[in-house]
Amino acid sequence: MAGAVEYQRALNAVKLERVFAKPFVGSLHGHSDGLTCMAKSPFRLNCLVSGASDGEIRVWDVAQKAMVRQLLGHSGAVAGVCVAPHGDACVSAGADSTVRLWRIQEEETDIGGKQQQPQQVYEGQHAFRGVDHHYQKELFVTAGPSVQVWDHNRSEPVSSFTWGSDSVTSVRCNPAEVEVLATSGSDRSVCLYDLRMGTPTRKLVMMNKTNAICWNPREPLNFTIANEDCNLYSYDMRKLDMAKCVHEDFVSAVMDVDFSPTGQEFVAGSYDRTVRIFPHTSGHSREVYHTKRMQRVFCVKFSNDGGYVLSGSEDMNVRIWKAHASQQLGTMLPRERQKAAYSQALVGRYRHLSEVKRIERHRHVPKPVVKAHRTRRDMLDSEARRKRQRQAHATPGTLATPPARKAKIVNVLE
Secondary structure, eight states: OHHHHHHHHHHHHHHHHHHTOOOEEEEEEOOSSOEEEEEEOSSOTTEEEEEETTSOEEEEETTTTEEEEEEOOOSSOEEEEEEOTTSSEEEEEETTSEEEEEEOOSSOOOOSOEEEOOSEEEEOSSOOOEEEEOSSSSEEEEESSSEEEEETTOSSOSEEEOOSOSOEEEEEEOSSSTTEEEEEETTSEEEEEETTTTEEEEEEEESSOEEEEEEOSSSTTEEEEEETTSOEEEEETTBTTSOSEEEOOOSSOEEEEEEOTTSSEEEEEETTSOEEEEETTOSSOSEEEOOSSOOOEEEEEEOTTSSEEEEEETTSEEEEEESSTTOOOSOOOHHHHHHHHHHHHHHHHTTTSHHHHHHHHOOOOOHHHHHHHHHHHHHHHHHHHHHHHHHHHSOTTSSOOOOHHHHTEEEEEO
16 A cells, blocks of 8 residues: 555656756857857856857856856857866867967956957967867867867977877867877777877777767766767777767767766757757666757756756857756755655656656657657668668678677777
8 A cells, every 4th residue: 555655656746847847947148150169167156158150259157147258359160168177267269270368257246248358379270170178287288180289388289199080170188087188080080198198099980970078077987979970979998899888869960968077967969959968877868958949059068066057059049957857946945855855766766667657758859850760760770670681691600790889880999
């Protein structure tokens, strides 16, 4: 009898969770062109920096939903932006072959957006595709025809790396193993570099191009890549010949990925106009966010407290979402917190039952995404059927079917 009562409470709790699932919090508007990149300050929860295709960079107060600084200087699209670990400097790289260093105050109090010029400009030979900052030193790394390491106080790069790629499209420094960085290239490669050795260490070649990389902040050896084949892949840098997990559900190229501060989940944005949140060990997303007006998503970020997700799209808006769609905003009373924890525990206990599972997993998605998902499923089923037929008519043992975690890997180079 007690089990039946608990099951009914769990069923009611999961229904109420879907009823109160209102993830959209607000938007930051004001850009005059589509967003290309975003960065968050490691010291301030309310600070966000966004760059657009017209060269404009804005510093936002997320809590006030207002712009506090306008950084002008780039004559082309802003390819990447990052905030220094001490929080008072911002580095941006653009298609105009320049990298610019900006000073941002630790506490912005004036709302309205004063215009600001860069403190220093670094001239490059070619257009840049991305930038990221070292987590301890006054160094930043740029992606372009090669990987270049720059010092704040020098006008020329202090070191440069190349490994057979026409162009490096993105770069990310490791937040824990600070001397290690990962890059993705236009030749479908993912390369690992060690700044202490001054040389590349390992290279992974996949069947499709990688658009973005993000390191797990709690597991320093693991990283996740966003790929053009609609999937994300999690790897251990010590064992690149097999992915730890393949994350599915998108129906178009995945453009960006960012981990939660807990390292237990990450957010990804796609060309199919949706934002999804994945547990880091699950192959499928737990949440999908979309709006009628949101266009292709090019950049996503988790807030530093793990409670919110921010997405930037080509419709010139930064959108703020709750990380948990049904989470109550504002101050909760102790009995309200106790009730929410009890309901969550009940849902977790009965999650395996069909009715609870069906309600918990159900999500509304736009019709174009549903149609694209059906088309993609038909294509994958057809390809699997052809593989089975070829294997059935071949000599036993001549055709090996690699697992899904290995199927997209072409080669691993040391």
